[in-house]
Each structure stands twice: as C-alpha cells, then as structure tokens.
Amino acid sequence: MDGDIRFSTFKRDVNLTMVEICREIFRNNSGGIKIQKEEVAVRSLAKILEAALRLCNRKGFASMSLRDLSRESGVSLGAMYSYFSSKDDLLRLMQGHGRSVIVRILEGVISGIDDPWIRLRRSIQAHLYASEVLQPWFYLSYMETRNFPADEFKKALESELYTERMFVDIIMDGQSRGLFRPADAELLGSAIKSMLQDWYLKRWKYTARKVSVEDYGNFMLGFIESYLMDREIS
Amino acid sequence: MDGDIRFSTFKRDVNLTMVEICREIFRNNSGGIKIQKEEVAVRSLAKILEAALRLCNRKGFASMSLRDLSRESGVSLGAMYSYFSSKDDLLRLMQGHGRSVIVRILEGVISGIDDPWIRLRRSIQAHLYASEVLQPWFYLSYMETRNFPADEFKKALESELYTERMFVDIIMDGQSRGLFRPADAELLGSAIKSMLQDWYLKRWKYTARKVSVEDYGNFMLGFIESYLMDREIS
DNA sequence: TATTTTAGAACGATCGTTCGTTTTATTTGC
DNA sequence: GCAAATAAAACGAACGATCGTTCTAAAATA
Numbered sequence: 001m002d003g004d005i006r007f008s009t010f011k012r013d014v015n016l017t018m019v020e021i022c023r024e025i026f027r028n029n030s031g032g033i034k035i036q037k038e039e040v041a042v043r044s045l046a047k048i049l050e051a052a053l054r055l056c057n058r059k060g061f062a063s064m065s066l067r068d069l070s071r072e073s074g075v076s077l078g079a080m081y082s083y084f085s086s087k088d089d090l091l092r093l094m095q096g097h098g099r100s101v102i103v104r105i106l107e108g109v110i111s112g113i114d115d116p117w118i119r120l121r122r123s124i125q126a127h128l129y130a131s132e133v134l135q136p137w138f139y140l141s142y143m144e145t146r147n148f149p150a151d152e153f154k155k156a157l158e159s160e161l162y163t164e165r166m167f168v169d170i171i172m173d174g175q176s177r178g179l180f181r182p183a184d185a186e187l188l189g190s191a192i193k194s195m196l197q198d199w200y201l202k203r204w205k206y207t208a209r210k211v212s213v214e215d216y217g218n219f220m221l222g223f224i225e226s227y228l229m230d231r232e233i234s
Numbered sequence: 235m236d237g238d239i240r241f242s243t244f245k246r247d248v249n250l251t252m253v254e255i256c257r258e259i260f261r262n263n264s265g266g267i268k269i270q271k272e273e274v275a276v277r278s279l280a281k282i283l284e285a286a287l288r289l290c291n292r293k294g295f296a297s298m299s300l301r302d303l304s305r306e307s308g309v310s311l312g313a314m315y316s317y318f319s320s321k322d323d324l325l326r327l328m329q330g331h332g333r334s335v336i337v338r339i340l341e342g343v344i345s346g347i348d349d350p351w352i353r354l355r356r357s358i359q360a361h362l363y364a365s366e367v368l369q370p371w372f373y374l375s376y377m378e379t380r381n382f383p384a385d386e387f388k389k390a391l392e393s394e395l396y397t398e399r400m401f402v403d404i405i406m407d408g409q410s411r412g413l414f415r416p417a418d419a420e421l422l423g424s425a426i427k428s429m430l431q432d433w434y435l436k437r438w439k440y441t442a443r444k445v446s447v448e449d450y451g452n453f454m455l456g457f458i459e460s461y462l463m464d465r466e467i468s
Numbered sequence: 469t470a471t472t473t474t475a476g477a478a479c480g481a482t483c484g485t486t487c488g489t490t491t492t493a494t495t496t497g498c
Numbered sequence: 499g500c501a502a503a504t505a506a507a508a509c510g511a512a513c514g515a516t517c518g519t520t521c522t523a524a525a526a527t528a
Contacts, residue, residue: 036472037527044473060380062296065517076475078521087518143377146294161439186443187453194432195425202424205395209420219421223461230460269507271493278507300484304510312487313508321484 003118005109007214010129014105022046025097032089034082045083047073052094053136061091061144088149095144095152098137099159105130106166116174120224123166124192125217131200132213138200164189171228180228188227195220237352239343241448244363248339256280259331266323268316275317281307282317286328287370295325295378322383329378329386332371333393339364340400350408354458357400358426359451365434366447372434398423405462414462422461429454 022045026033035041051073055064066087070077084090109126110119131138145156168189174180199206199216206216256279260267269275285307289298300321304311318324343360344353365372379390402423408414433440433450440450 034473040473040527058380060294060296062294063381066519067517070476077519078476079474081519082473146292147297183456184453187445187450188457190432190436190439191429191454191457194428197432198424198428204391205424211421216421219418220425222417223422223425226461226464227457230464271506274493274507299482301482310509311485312510315485316507 003113003115003122005122005125005129007129007132007212010126011133014130014133016101016133018046018050021097021101022049025049025093029093032085032093041083044075044079048075048080048083048090049094052090053140056094056140056144057136061140061147091144091148092152094137095141095148095156098134098141099155101134102127102130102163103159106163110170116170116177116179117225119170120167120174121221123170124196124220124224127163127196128199128213128217128220131196135200135203138197139203142197142201160193164193167192174228181230183227188224192220192224195223237347237349237356239356239359239363241363241366241446244360245367248364248367250335250367252280252284255331255335256283259283259327262330263327266319266327278309278313279317282309282314282324283328286324287374290328290374290378291370295374295381325378325382326386328371329375329382329390332368332375333389335368336361336364336397337393340397344404350404350411350413351459353404354401354408355455357404358430358454358458361397361430362433362447362451362454365430369434369437372431373437376431376435394427398427401426408462415464417461422458426454426458429457 019042022042023038026038026041026045033041033045035044048069052064052069055068055072066077066080070080073080084093105126106123109122113119113122141156145153148156168185171180171183171185171188175182175185199213253276256276257272260272260275260279267275267279269278282303286298286303289302289306300311300314304314307314318327339360340357343356347353347356375390379387382390402419405414405417405419405422409416409419433447
C-alpha cells in the first residue's frame with residue numbers, strides 16, 4: 001500500500017550492526033568505560049554484550065553469573081569490570097541504548113506525513129521492524145524491567161507509555177477527522193502494543209510457523225484497519 | 235449479549251480461594267509434602283505460596299531467596315523444606331496447579347454450545363476472568379517459563395499452544411460454516427492470546443486507568459468480532 | 469620502556485540445603 | 499483425667515558452593 005515500509009529497505013537504512021551499536025554506546029559512556037582506545041573497547045564490548053544478550057535471553061539476567069558471562073564472551077572477569085562498574089551497571093548499559101534507537105526511528109518515520117492511515121501503517125511497521133532487528137534488546141527490556149534500578153525502571157514504564165501514546169494520538173487524530181470509527185483509542189493503542197510485543201516475545205512460535213515479519217505486520221494492519229473502518233456497530 | 239458470562243457470577247462459581255487451591259495442591263502432592271495432617275499443611279502452604287507469589291511478582295523467582303520467603307511467609311527455613319524438596323520443586327508446586335484449572339474452566343464453559351460466535355465470546359471471557367482471579371499465578375507462569383526445569387518448560391509451551399489452538403479451532407469452524415470472514419486463523423488466535431496476556435501482565439496500567447475486566451473483555455470482543463464480520467476487504 | 473589492558477586468585481557476603489535440637493501435638497498407661 | 503511417652507512439626511545455626519567485586523601481577527601494546 002502507499003507509503004508502506006519494506007523490511008529489507010528498513011534494515012538497510014537503519015544499519016544497526018552490533019559493532020555500530022557498541023561504538024555508539026562507547027561514545028556515550030566514555031565516563032563509565034575505563035578503556036581508552038576505541039577499537040579495543042568496541043571489540044570487547046561487542047563480545048560482552050552479544051554474550052550477555054544471549055545468556056539473558058536464555059535464563060534471565062538474575063540467573064546469569066558474571067563467570068558465565070566471562071566464559072561465554074571470552075573476556076576475563078577482571079577485564080569486564082573495565083567496561084562496567086557493577087552487574088546493575090551492565091544492565092543499564094544493555095538497556096539504555098535500545099530506547100533511544102526506537103524513539104529516533106519511530107519519530108523519523110512519520111514526520112512530515114499527514115494522513116492518519118499512512119501514519120498508523122508506518123509507525124506500526126517501523127516498530128515491528130525495529131523489534132525484529134533488535135529482538136534480543138527488546139526481549140531483555142521487557143522481561144527484566146522488574147530488576148532495573150529504580151530510575152531505569154521508571155524510564156522503562158514511561159517508554160512503554162510513550163510509544164503507546166504515539167499510536168493513541170494517531171488514532172484520535174483519525175477519529176476527530178471522521179476517518180476512523182469512534183472507539184476506545186486507549187484500549188486500541190494497548191492492543192496494538194501487545195501484538196507488537198508478542199512478535200519479539202514469542203519468536204520461537206512464529207519462526208516455527210514460518211511467519212515472516214512482513215506477514216505479521218500485514219495481518220496486524222488488516223486486523224486494525226478493519227476495525228477502524230467498520231461503521232456497522234455502534 | 236446472549237450467552238455472555240458476567241465476571242461476578244464467574245467468580246462465585248469457580249470459587250478459587252487460596253485455601254481451596256492449597257488443599258487441592260496438598261492432595262495431589264501427598265508424595266512430595268512431608269506433612270501429614272491436612273489442616274496443618276494447608277495452613278502453612280497457603281502462607282508459603284501467598285508469600286512466594288508476592289515476592290516472585292515483585293522481583294522474580296531467581297532473585298527471591300528462601301530467606302526472603304521465610305521472612306515474608308513466617309515459616310522457618312527448615313519447615314519450608316517439609317513442603318518442597320528444593321527451590322525448583324517450589325516452582326513446580328506453584329506452577330503446576332494453574333494449568334489444570336484453566337483447562338478445566340475453558341472446556342467446561344463452551345461444552346454443549348454450538349454457535350461459533352457464542353463459543354468465541356465465552357472462551358475469551360472465561361480465559362480473561364480466570365486470569366483475573368488467578369493473576370499472580372498467570373503472571374508467574376508467563377515470566378518464569380524460562381527457569382522451569384526441562385519437563386515443566388515443555389508443558390508450559392504446550393499449554394500456550396493448547397489454549398491458542400482452542401481459539402483457532404473455533405475460528406476455523408466459524409469460517410467453514412461461512413459465518414466468519416476468511417482470514418489467517420492462526421495469526422488471529424495468536425493475537426487473541428497476546429491481548430489476553432496483556433491483561434494480566436500489565437495490570438498496573440489497566441488498574442491506573444480504571445479499566446475493569448469486563449470493559450477489557452468487551453473491547454476485545456468488539457475488536458475481534460468487527461474483524462470476523464467484515465466482508466469489505468479480501 | 470612506559471602505559472594500557474587483561475588475567476585470575478582471593479575476599480566477604482549470601483545462596484540453597486542439611487541436620488541436630490526444641491517445641492508442639494497426639495497417644496498411651498493407669 | 500492426667501502424666502508420661504511418643505510422634506509430628508518447626509526451628510535456625512552451620513556447611514559448602516557460588517555470588518559480585520576487588521586487587522595485584524603479568525601480558526600486550528605503543
């Protein structure tokens with residue numbers, strides 16, 4: 001449909017490789033990271049974060065010991081403490097990045113577009129595609145929110161509400177222009193979020209069924225648009 | 235609508251108090267529980283499981299120490315080991331029950347009903363109401379699946395697929411009778427599950443917004459039925 | 469050689485679990 | 499009916515393992 005985003009072009013444009021992400025993390029955390037040479041730091045950071053995401057996704061942050069992480073990443077216990085100052089700090093390091101990326105992507109993708117139908121399609125697609133590219137990050141952020149230190153916990157909840165609010169705003173805009181049916185915009189926003197989350201929380205299920213990310217997005221959009229166009233009921 | 239279940243009557247009929255649940259757990263686990271007198275066992279079990287659910291929901295199973303649990307429940311460390319043989323066994327004890335309850339309820343609620351519209355409404359309402367009554371159990375089961383021992387992990391995934399299959403079967407039945415629009419029944423089943431799960435995973439959000447469980451169910455049903463009735467698009 | 473980075477032994481705290489003891493409840497003997 | 503004897507249950511100190519974290523010496527880099 002008009003204005004749609006294809007996953008392949010999305011992936012090419014955002015270019016979120018592990019090394020690039022680690023480079024950005026390093027530059028934003030030069031205070032906390034004790035390593036000075038960027039190339040050394042980025043190489044070790046990538047090994048650490050890749051291993052940490054793998055272990056956290058498998059058994060959870062609390063059950064991952066730093067010895068596990070040292071073994072899995074190939075970086076010694078002592079060396080790891082040059083990249084973070086505590087286990088909680090490691091969580092902050094892993095978590096902090098994904099949030100800024102998703103906001104940047106979501107806002108970029110609908111800026112300058114007026115039609116609510118297209119805004120809705122594009123923001124859902126962008127959210128879905130971002131969670132596909134950064135799946136381990138999204139999964140971690142969702143499952144470990146409880147274990148975040150207080151300030152990060154608060155930010156995580158705000159982030160959940162912020163992205164939901166984006167959808168709600170688009171829906172209410174469409175309604176006030178008479179394009180969308182009247183319906184509870186907040187509940188529909190929540191439903192959209194929950195379906196988006198299901199994609200990265202249950203990847204095992206969709207992978208087994210050979211459902212692609214574009215299949216999933218198209219289903220979601222058909223489902224939602226059918227509801228918003230419906231004028232039969234109340 | 236016809237055949238709907240009200241939450242208040244549901245709650246009254248299933249009668250799932252903590253003491254009754256613990257009594258059933260005790261009777262099904264007489265092998266593993268070393269306490270002989272039912273009244274003593276049920277009383278302590280209720281204290282232990284109530285505290286364990288509270289702590290697990292707050293900080294996760296892995297981060298809950300048995301000393302935390304002892305303090306919170308008022309049952310000593312040693313005494314607790316008369317009710318389970320290891321921390322993993324405690325997880326099994328907490329998890330095992332909910333599953334049998336939900337299957338029993340869901341199947342009971344649609345047995346003997348033929349109309350797919352009513353079957354769909356009733357199974358969604360029953361699932362939602364069960365998760366409302368047993369919210370801490372459902373939350374735990376979802377968030378801690380990764381930490382289950384292998385056999386329990388497998389059962390948890392099967393359970394997820396089993397309840398989803400119930401929805402898919404109803405949808406496909408309705409489609410083959412020409413009542414529901416043609417659409418991907420498996421993806422719609424997944425979407426229904428994800429919305430049901432959002433209710434017990436994000437209670438904080440819905441509580442803050444004063445959305446009742448019946449509000450939520452009505453929204454879900456309107457959303458889904460609008461899609462299944464729609465004959466405009468493909 | 470001077471500086472940066474890594475390695476892994478060592479430390480105190482806390483974990484799950486065990487176990488000998490004390491407390492509580494029930495049965496027995498008269 | 500009431501001690502004494504026995505069984506059931508609760509208790510919490512103690513154990514070995516493992517946790518996050520620190521620190522110093524060795525290795526790598528320039």
